[in-house]
Amino acid sequence: MANHFHLNTPLLESVAMSKLVGTAVYLKMENSQPSGSFKIRGIGHLCQQMVRQSKGVVCASGGNAGMAAAYAARKMGVPATIVVPSSSPQLVVQRLQDQGATVKITGKVWDDANAEALRLAETEGLTFVPPFDHPLLWQGHGSMIAEVAASLGPGVKPGAVLLSVGGGGLLCGVIQGLKDVGWTDVPIVAMETVGAHCFNAAVKAGRLVTLDDITSEAKCLGAKTVCKKAFDYSQCNEQITIF
Structure with a gap:
């Protein structure tokens, strides 16, 4: 790699x-x-394979996966939308924004945020970045x-x-x-x-x-x-x- x-x-x-x-x-x-965790290994690799011609990426995450997606997207010069549950600390939201990501707060737990990320990928033509299943x-x-x-x-x-x-x-x-x-x-x-x-x-x-x-x-x-x-x-x- x-x-x-x-x-x-x-x-x-x-x-x-x-x-x-x-x-x-x-x-x-x-x-x-x-990005602060191992997540950048896999998410960075996936983004390099899938995102170059993308309108942008969307990822649902309570923290580390979102940070990795936002970091990779910033390095590649593509927009990133990170959907986080309301249980995410404000510090996480701020760090995602510091990476240049748009942050959307949806639901109480990660599964709620993931459903919204999938919807955004479908309706806005964004590349969905899964946090663990790929x-x-x-x-x-x-x-x-x-x-x-x-x-x-x-x-x-x-x-x-x-x-x-x-x-x-x-x-x-x-x-x-x-x-x-x-x-x-x-x-x-x-x-x-x-x-x-x-x-x-x-x-x-x-x-x-x-x-x-x-x-x-x-x-x-x-x-x-x-x-x-x-x-x-x-x-x-x-x-x-x-x-």
Whole structure:
């Protein structure tokens, strides 16, 4: 991915966490990305593939995906509309506007904002940028694992990868990245927030389910339904442990 928008971020050992769990723990410092999170990897890659001739992009997000879409759109010189739920902090709205995005507040949770983003894409001819459910996103996120492999060096691989799950995009990207570097036997520990546990609920039910509501503290960040690809992985991949 030449001329991409994301940075090759440091892989740093956490002495405190390593002491706590009794083994070396390394942190992939995605908070140092120009948009503030790993989302720029996948969203930047998708925008480079799909947006060049676009009238503009629209993305529904409580924060990180919207920041990535707004950043990529600004760099590409196309307008960005970010639809956020009313639960989004004013600071998030201000940061999106600082990136040059038009911000529209719709509904209480991300799913409400996403429905409006889809409507705007249809009625105004904008390019819809999904925050977690698209193969190009997963391909972009997979670059993180290639960097980890390069940092650890030949013949060294992690005992496990620990990550968080919202809509499932990072999980799909990490699985793709592990395949790309030949680490398909590396276990994945997927963590969710109580009250936004759409992945855990789907795995327990054996089918995709939609939560009645997002009741976690960060209501603007949760998805009521995990992406199908993440659920499919959970059904055929014994390396995934979900909490």
